[in-house]
Amino acid sequence: MCTPLCTPFSWPRRHLLLTLAGSAVLLAGCGRKPQAPARPQEFDAATACALDGMLLADYAGPKAQVFYVGEARPHWFCDTVEMFHALLRPEQVRPVQAAFVQDMARADWERPRGHWFDATTGVYVAGSRRHGSMGPTLASFSTERDAAAFAARHGGKLLRYAEVTPDLADLSGGAMHDSRM
Numbered sequence: 001m002c003t004p005l006c007t008p009f010s011w012p013r014r015h016l017l018l019t020l021a022g023s024a025v026l027l028a029g030c031g032r033k034p035q036a037p038a039r040p041q042e043f044d045a046a047t048a049c050a051l052d053g054m055l056l057a058d059y060a061g062p063k064a065q066v067f068y069v070g071e072a073r074p075h076w077f078c079d080t081v082e083m084f085h086a087l088l089r090p091e092q093v094r095p096v097q098a099a100f101v102q103d104m105a106r107a108d109w110e111r112p113r114g115h116w117f118d119a120t121t122g123v124y125v126a127g128s129r130r131h132g133s134m135g136p137t138l139a140s141f142s143t144e145r146d147a148a149a150f151a152a153r154h155g156g157k158l159l160r161y162a163e164v165t166p167d168l169a170d171l172s173g174g175a176m177h178d179s180r181m
Contacts, residue, residue, distance in 0.1 A: 038067035038098035040116030041074055050075035051082050051171075054133060060110045061132025062102045062140045064119065069095040078133040080124065080140050084169035104139050105146035120161045123147035126168055128156035134171065138164065 043056045043063065056063050056078045064083035065074035077083040080101055086092060087099065099119035106115040109130065125139040125147050132139075139156070141147035147158050159168075 035069065035097060038074070038100075040065060040100040042114060043076060047076050049078040049082065049133075051077065051086065054078045056133075057111075059133030061112065061130070061137050062104050062107070063112060064099065064101045064140075065116070066099045067097040069097045071097075074100075080119075080138045081132065081134050081136070081169050081171065083119070084138065084164050085166075085171050088164070088166045088169055101140035103142040103146070104150065105141050105143070117142045122161055124159045124161070124164060125151050125154070125156040126159055126164075128154040130154050138168065 043065075045055070045057045047056045048054065049056060050066075056076055059078050062080045064077040064080050066077070066083060066087065067074050075086070077086065083099065083101070087096065100116040101119045101122055102112050103115040103117055104112070107113060119140070121142070123141045123144045123146075125141070127136065128139055128151065130139060130150075131137060138159070139147070139150055139154075141150065144158065150156070151158060
């Protein structure tokens with residue numbers, strides 16, 4: 001003879017399973033410290049790109065750094081195109097805590113240092129005559145005014161972060177290498 005607890009859908013059994021499941025969910029977050037907000041760091045002469053190992057200090061143009069959740073150190077990119085390539089790939093599933101790029105209205109194009117800001121708030125210029133470490137780049141600016149001034153001098157089209165598409169971050173010679181753009 002079966003007791004009320006042994007039937008698969010009995011109220012006491014369902015109550016017990018829901019209580020255990022709820023407890024497991026609540027306990028899953030115990031002991032975890034909230035991650036401190038990411039702050040931009042500065043690269044040095046030995047800092048290498050996460051995608052290709054190139055030394056950031058050896059190349060002109062805007063750089064980028066991405067902090068993934070649970071990692072204290074950034075993944076560095078010697079070009080903003082590489083950052084977008086990494087973040088926009090369909091297989092990219094790691095949660096991003098923060099991404100920073102350089103404000104090229106303030107940083108020296110040939111030897112950029114400092115002037116980091118949140119990449120998601122930036123205005124980018126695609127298709128300009130200025131090149132970064134990977135050739136054509138997405139020049140990064142913290143204000144639309146500075147991006148427009150750059151585009152007036154060097155050509156290109158203004159884009160917000162959300163408007164950058166995977167084809168603009170194609171490292172195989174796609175849209176960024178199309179001379180008709």
